[in-house]
Amino acid sequence: MNLPIGELSRRTGVKVPTIRFYEQIGLLQSPPRTEGNQRRYGKPEVERLNFIRHSRELGFEVEDIRELLEMAASPQASCHQADSIARNHLTEIDRRIASLSALRGELTRMVEECGHGRICDCRIIEVLADHGECVTEHAH
Amino acid sequence: MNLPIGELSRRTGVKVPTIRFYEQIGLLQSPPRTEGNQRRYGKPEVERLNFIRHSRELGFEVEDIRELLEMAASPQASCHQADSIARNHLTEIDRRIASLSALRGELTRMVEECGHGRICDCRIIEVLADHGECVTEHAH
């Protein structure tokens, strides 16, 4: 277990530049180096990076992950804060889903009403322009 | 109709720096200036900017909007391309909704299973760590 960065990358599915980036912003600690200045990682880093990857996949922001990692490091503490981060995130996801669904509705209507004729009669352009006429190039 | 940028901003709901930004990236043409070098806008710009704002609200990317604007400027052309842009966007929206919903499911399960006890027993942290034990701070 003395993995170079490429191997850590393969085991976690996190790209090499991203790993270095995580180190730079302090999500990962600086690992020990070889004499030739190359990073070498152990098992704890594999786990920590998997934790980060999974959290990112679930859409948590880096700042949230920072807190979640701290919590994970003190197993005897209350998990109230973790719960709160997760719930806030859930609310945000719900908000995004709602907004995307509304948007989907408007887009669907737009596309369905398009008569596939000239731009001038196109509902898509019309809806975007938000008024009853074609938008004409303005000669000012 | 010889509006300063602040008035254009008020009428379209697009912030002043954003208008200047749109000009910089070529979404809006450079308007005429006063002797004192201040921008003055007319009605066509109000319409064009409303078109842009509405498109952004619907989640279209700037490159898409660039094309849509070009189309809107040639009203006799076929609207096939507009239709295609809108359909692609709709597909992308569907993809995002699906992905967020899946994520919502996992998050909900996580939050519901949290026993509100110690981190060590917390499903949230456990799921994120993706294995059966608490993640412990690695002393290397």
Next chain:
DNA sequence: CCTTGATCCTCTAGTGGCTAGAGGTCCTAG
């Protein structure tokens, strides 16, 4: 021991779509 080529290093800059701030000029009402 030496070469080869894959992997590693650091550093800078770019992505998208803005937003913020510094430091200065202009416009207009009183």
Next chain:
DNA sequence: CTAGGACCTCTAGCCACTAGAGGATCAAGG
């Protein structure tokens, strides 16, 4: 003529990476 609000340009920052230049190191084969 002055005050202060609105305007100007320019640079830098946001998020979470990604790309690329230009060079060093490592491990395996000859």
